[in-house]
Amino acid sequence: MKPLVKTWLVPEEWDGYSVKAFLFEYGRFSRQIFKRVKEAGKVLVNEASSELWKPLHTGDEVTVCFPEEDRGERIFPEEGPLSIVYEDEDLLVLDKPAGVAVIPSIDRSQTSIANRLLYYYDKQGISSTIHIVTRLDRDTSGLMVVAKHAYSHMLLTKEQKQIERRYKAIVHGVVLQDQGVIDEPIARMAGSIIRRTISAEGKTSQTIYHTEERYKHFTLVELELLTGRTHQIRVHMAHLGHPLAGDALYDGEEMAFLQGQALHCHQVKFLHPWTKERMSFASAIPKTWENFKE
Template sequence: MTEAYAGSSIREFLLQAGEFSRQLLKKVRMDGMVFINGTQVEMWRPLDTGDEVLLVFPEEEKGAIFPHQGTLPIVFEDDDVIVLDKPAGIPVVPPFDQKEPSIASYLLFEYEKRGYPCTAHIVTRLDKDTSGLMLIAKHAYSHWLLTKKLDLISRQYVAVVEGEFREKEGLIDEPIGRAEDSIIRRVVSPEGKPSKTQYHLINQEKNYSRIRFKLLTGRTHQIRVHMAHRGYPLAGDTLYGGKKVDGVDGQALHCERLHFIHPWTKKKMTFTSEPPKHWEEFA
């Protein structure tokens, strides 16, 4: 503990220096433990320069998702975060049946196997048929730190769209809302939420174009909706007017780059991933 917080209570120190939420602080106070220099103490205890603060978080509630044994394509892992390279075809969380296999259920199985007392904290989600990089927080504290600064998490996508896309680069600034006749589909709508997508054309073929995207907002199905609205639905995206492609399940969309500030070390972290091999079919 630095001299700047000498005389402050543990509670004040955790709220200010640790950026704790009041909800998380309450959970630690009620069901966790706090130690100063190896001795368990209460939250009101004032700190001295050089004190070592150790927190034991309470075991987290696991929720209703049923654990499943499955492959977790881990790219990076430490005590606070996991970066996965998700394959297409598996949901991140089960949409309806909580016993359906998902990335979350694979995480819960792995945590149980390790005796790890936390639930699955998803920071960046991907649609079921979207592949690529996604960020997981390993405990409630890192989840809080990451989600309170979502604007510092940057994701870059690549997609294959139908047709010869004519523009080299630009910005789509069209609000997106839920379709009136569906709980799944989204549409461009004046009543929707602000939605901005940057795009850059990579290459153009006779029937398909490959485009790189950067999301400036995080709406559900944002890239898929914006491109369909422009008349260039993603290849295989039958929900938004695309034609089914043999050998490809769902839309050709991949998160190829993930950048974030580590919640604890504050180090800049960047990861990249190549699109699926079967995308060569679009060449």
């Protein structure tokens, strides 16, 4: 297994800072990441071991060898298909099919994206555990972002609000408004561990929607999440009187040609945590949605 190694060149304005301060402030290390590196990793300055209190100078090369990550017993490697849209040292972008959970159920009776990722990591010699950045419900399809190690996960999580996610959905009925903002707090429904509901005691939840196509009994809408609550789109559209097609949990009608609700993450945009490059990915909606036009 190859350990993750990251290297920084010390800019002039960081001359005189200690190695520790440099990693915390310039490298944006969390206390947990720093602790792991200090205990089981390695920090080099100009390819030599260095005390963390020592000052750095302009042009110094700081290298961090991150330790291998521990994997919990709950998730085990399992062979299965993965649709990888993009991959580099720090992250993966996957196109997930409907009907596959992101993480395994408690009884581990069904495969998941996490199981398949661990199998893929083992094949590639990647010594990481699973770090999901943007999670999708089991029956939601489309793009999701996965960090390949704890450091990139920490950086992406810090910038979670900067990850732009756009979804497309088929909802029941004809949506008359061309666009709108749903600003309704969401909480767990009393007596249920799964279902969510609109509640004054809930967390702030905001969804922007745009009407794209109106059919006889359905509407194709595009949605943008401004917050990331569990089942947010499903709850908000049901509250609007337009539950998602196939979403029986929130009063939608099940469809024979659908695997769960008609919800697809068709676009993700974010700033790369290491290169700072602006990343953008798109995914076409499922072909089965053509049936709604009939």
